[in-house]
Amino acid sequence: MNYIDTDVSAKVKFLTERFTDAFPINEVIEITVVKTTPILAPSYLFFPDTTESKQIESAMETYGVRPESSNLLKDKW
Helix, strand or coil: CCCCCCCCHHHHHHHHHHCCCCCCCCCCCCCCCCCCCCCCCHHHHHCCCCCHHHHHHHHHHHHCCCCCCCCHHHHHC
C-alpha cells in the first residue's frame, strides 16, 4: 500500500498538539506494522533460565548504570 497523502495538515496538527510546534513538519511518514517477530538475545538460547530481570541486571552491571530509584527494577519487572 504505497500512496502519497497530500493532505498532511491533520497529521501535523495531531503531532504538534501532542509534542511541540518548535520545528516545522514538512512531511509525515506513516508506517503500518503487518508482522512482528520477537528478537531474543543469544543468552536466552544458551542459558534457558535467563529472565528479563537477569538480562537487565547484567546490562546495568556491564555498562555501570543503576536505575534512578533502587525500587524501579523491582516495580517494573
